[in-house]
Amino acid sequence: MVAGQDQAAAAPAIDVADLAIRYGGQLALAGVTLQVPRNEIFGIIGPANSGKTSFLRAVNRMDLLTPGMTVEGSVSVEGKEVRSWRNAYALRRRIGVVFPLPVGLPMTIYENVALSARLRGTRNRSDLDVIVERCLRRAALWDEVKDRLDSLGSLLSGGQQQRLTIARALSQDPSILLLDEFSIAVDPVTTMRIEEVLAELRAEMTIVMVTNLVQQARRLASQTAFFLTGELVEVGETETLFEGGARDERTTAYLEGKFG
Amino acid sequence: MNAAADRRDLSWWVDKVAQILVLAGGLSAIVFIVGIFLFIGREGAGFIFEGFSLREFLLSPRWTPTSNHNPTFGALALIAGTASVTGLAMVVAVPFSLGAAIYIGEFATGRGRETLKVLVELLAAIPSVVWGFVGLSIMNPLIVRVFDAPVGLNVLNSGIILGLMAAPIMTTIAEDALKAVPDTYREAAEAMGATRWQVILKVVLPAGRNGLVAATLLGVGRGFGETMAVLMASGHAVNLPTSPFDAVRALTATIAAELGETAEGSEHWQALFTLGIFLFLVTFTINFLADVFVRGGLPGRRRRGRRPVASANP
Numbered sequence A: 001m002v003a004g005q006d007q008a009a010a011a012p013a014i015d016v017a018d019l020a021i022r023y024g025g026q027l028a029l030a031g032v033t034l035q036v037p038r039n040e041i042f043g044i045i046g047p048a049n050s051g052k053t054s055f056l057r058a059v060n061r062m063d064l065l066t067p068g069m070t071v072e073g074s075v076s077v078e079g080k081e082v083r084s085w086r087n088a089y090a091l092r093r094r095i096g097v098v099f100p101l102p103v104g105l106p107m108t109i110y111e112n113v114a115l116s117a118r119l120r121g122t123r124n125r126s127d128l129d130v131i132v133e134r135c136l137r138r139a140a141l142w143d144e145v146k147d148r149l150d151s152l153g154s155l156l157s158g159g160q161q162q163r164l165t166i167a168r169a170l171s172q173d174p175s176i177l178l179l180d181e182f183s184i185a186v187d188p189v190t191t192m193r194i195e196e197v198l199a200e201l202r203a204e205m206t207i208v209m210v211t212n213l214v215q216q217a218r219r220l221a222s223q224t225a226f227f228l229t230g231e232l233v234e235v236g237e238t239e240t241l242f243e244g245g246a247r248d249e250r251t252t253a254y255l256e257g258k259f260g
Numbered sequence B: 001m002n003a004a005a006d007r008r009d010l011s012w013w014v015d016k017v018a019q020i021l022v023l024a025g026g027l028s029a030i031v032f033i034v035g036i037f038l039f040i041g042r043e044g045a046g047f048i049f050e051g052f053s054l055r056e057f058l059l060s061p062r063w064t065p066t067s068n069h070n071p072t073f074g075a076l077a078l079i080a081g082t083a084s085v086t087g088l089a090m091v092v093a094v095p096f097s098l099g100a101a102i103y104i105g106e107f108a109t110g111r112g113r114e115t116l117k118v119l120v121e122l123l124a125a126i127p128s129v130v131w132g133f134v135g136l137s138i139m140n141p142l143i144v145r146v147f148d149a150p151v152g153l154n155v156l157n158s159g160i161i162l163g164l165m166a167a168p169i170m171t172t173i174a175e176d177a178l179k180a181v182p183d184t185y186r187e188a189a190e191a192m193g194a195t196r197w198q199v200i201l202k203v204v205l206p207a208g209r210n211g212l213v214a215a216t217l218l219g220v221g222r223g224f225g226e227t228m229a230v231l232m233a234s235g236h237a238v239n240l241p242t243s244p245f246d247a248v249r250a251l252t253a254t255i256a257a258e259l260g261e262t263a264e265g266s267e268h269w270q271a272l273f274t275l276g277i278f279l280f281l282v283t284f285t286i287n288f289l290a291d292v293f294v295r296g297g298l299p300g301r302r303r304r305g306r307r308p309v310a311s312a313n314p
Ligand SMILES: Nc1ncnc2c1ncn2[C@@H]1O[C@H](COP(=O)(O)OP(=O)(O)O)[C@@H](O)[C@H]1O
Pocket: A023, A028, A046, A047, A048, A049, A050, A051, A052, A053, A054, A055, A066, A068
């Protein structure tokens, strides 16, 4: 038992072996083997349709909710194979997700951030107040919204909504945060603010950051994986890849912006 | 850029004619509404301006229009009849239609879903006289047997029948409201670990709230306006109901049953048209409210409208 716990504590945040993903039989991603160590930012780059989003969906078992999606191989989160979870909802509660386009749920700003706690049964208003303020502060949104917590979350600007989404993900108190091209609909200033937030969060959680901006991976990620048309081309130390140390010439070409 | 190119060709004329036809179609709707209102208004005018007492009309339960020495025109019992039947109908129809809409919209997939939708639409097309017949010949003896009631034509019978009648159209509208809730909301909530039921309860239903209210209001409007089924299943007795087993008489059924046997232009005739005006105003208000809700709630409130989520695409 104790040995088992030690093992789990030492296991990488995410451990993927021979992962293959299909949609209705059509292969979307194959042969992915990689480890995401704890408490670091792990970057995933690659052009559209290379399987980055599918990879994230396999980690938090959204395949269960996607008609036709099947996953083969193994995906372990903190030492436990995700498909061995009998309660997939409990797994998802430990994993925060931020989508490409901000999704302010059609409720107040306060309720957006309180939702996760409410779903877990927290009713006490002052407990909720604490959670809401803490998460909004950590997402660098508190100062902008503290006077209008009761207005609709979906009325915020795109950049604010994306920070609201991050606050909502943080309210789950996750040990893993999955970000899918979070800056795609966000202005550059907000992008930089969110990047600062992520750099701070790294101390407390593991972050998998799929990004359409290779420079963003360079700024934040310790390791970076390059996906291309359903294949993991390579994974390595970010600095090595960017300093010309990539083993695969396709990686070098992509990093140099020769295709996208 | 030459004069020969500037010519009113066939497609120009087709466009013009089509515009005029569509405009005429739209105007005719207004003309009909105004025309109907003017017509029933004119027929009821004599009564409203002479023998009419608003107090008696709204507060007296005595509807004795054919009495020789002292005819009275109190519509309270008729209003109460319609309201009680419609109220019970909503108690039946709201859970049914909401449940069906949630199942069709959130759980059913593929062919099963399409089949269900077609079935619901078929249900909506059953003529009301058929429902009345069901009330008369199936519900009536059933109520007598189950509840040991003396007669089975009453509020309970007609309320259930009316509820079943209104449920299909309410289901269709409620399902549209649920379908209008973006999938990104569901996905975001699911990714947080919300169960399917939590997603529906905390995200989908609140987001579709206005459409669901509209569905209910249209059901109420349907209930107020329904005639034949209520006439057949309610017992058609002027009565202030105190229990679901009381027979009642509805506004619509009164008009339908009495108008044919009334001398044109008589006080009774005019009183019936006054009932019609009342019904028209009530259903008009209900439909107007439903429309307001479909468009996103009452104007001027803070939670006005539902703006789409930021759509700044890359
Ligand atoms: N729900 C789905 N159904 C069918 N095919 C899908 C679905 N989602 C993604 N795919 C396919 O899988 C491949 C990888 O897509 P995705 O993981 O979204 O790539 P990325 O995030 O890198 O753009 C693409 O070819 C895409 O068309």
